[in-house]
Amino acid sequence: MSNLRPIEVLIVEDDARVAKVNQRFTEKMEGFRVVAIAATGQEAKVWLEEMQPQLVLLDVYLPDMKGIELVWHIRQHYKQMDIIMIxxxxxxxxxxxxxRGGVFDYLVKPVLFDRFKQSMEKYRLHLQTLSxxxxxxxxxxxxLLGHVQEPMSETSLAKVLPKGIDPVTLEKVVQAVQEHAEQGLTAEQVGNYLGASRTTARRYLEYLVSIKRIRADHTYGTIGRPERKYYAEQN
Structure with a gap:
């Protein structure tokens, strides 16, 4: 990207501290350049006309107008510009x-750099595809519209799983529960299947329940003590 013209970015944000953070995040991204920062909607309109940036990072709450008003102003006068709400x-x-105003992405504050980076990289890929x-x-x-998601690699999946949850082991737990869909399994039984402790098996099982991949019910064992059994969700 270094030998290509950088994507010019206008930041519209009335909080100077947040604006600086957005500027710093943008400048950490290869192929992007901040050309101006506007603290009000009217100031943004001036920069839009003078600089004609390709991308606008836009806040909703501005001192003189709502950011949504600026979205429609951009759509009316600068159809070639793209918008990411922050x-x-x-x-x-x-x-x-x-x-409805066609924003490319919508980031909710406080925004972490990893999420910001994901959005900007996706936007850059979007432009490359179109060009x-x-x-x-x-x-x-x-x-292009984001309707198709590529299967996540093991490495990518590991990044989004909670600490202590291994993706390979997780799928083994899912497989065990699915293979015993009718009778269900206890944490102890899953632990035996994995060659792991009951506590480890329960951690994986409860995580799968929390994301609604499996379900749990209480049943009573042979001595009348309640047992928590795990079942595959029915499609």
């Missing part, structure tokens, strides 16, 4: 308005 606004109405093709087939359109 805001504390979590109201569904605001999010719906932003999506390198004259026509797109259905699969490419689906990928």
């Amino acid at each position: 805001t504390a606004a979590e109201e569904i109405e605001v999010i719906q308005d932003a999506l 390198s093709h004259q026509r797109l087939d259905q699969k490419q359109v689906d990928q």
Whole structure:
């Protein structure tokens, strides 16, 4: 990307501290350059006209107008620009308005760099796809719109799993529960299947329950003591 023209970015944010964070995050990304920072909607309109940036990082709450108003101003006057919202606004109405205005992404403050980086890299790939093709087939359109997700690699999956949950072991637990779908399994039985302790098996099982991959019910054993059994979810 170093020999290509960088993607020019306008930051619209009234909180100077947050604006600096967004600027620092952007400048850590290869192929992006911050061309201006605006603290108000009116100031943003001036920079939009003068700089014609390719990407606008936009807050919802500005001193003189709502960021959504600026979204529609951009759509009316600068159709070639893209917008990523970076805001504390979590109201569904605001999010719906932003999506209807065609924002590329919507990040809720406080934004971690990893999520910011993911958004910017996805945007860069989006531009590369558009610039390198004259026509797109259905699969490419689906990928462009985010309707198709590639299966996560083991390494990627491990990054999003809670600490102490190994993806390979997790799938073994799922397989064990699915193979005994009718009768269900206790944590002790799963532990025996894994060659692990009952406590380790329960940790994996309870995680799978929390993400609704399996379900748990209480039954009574032969001596009348309640047992927690785990069952595969029915599709």
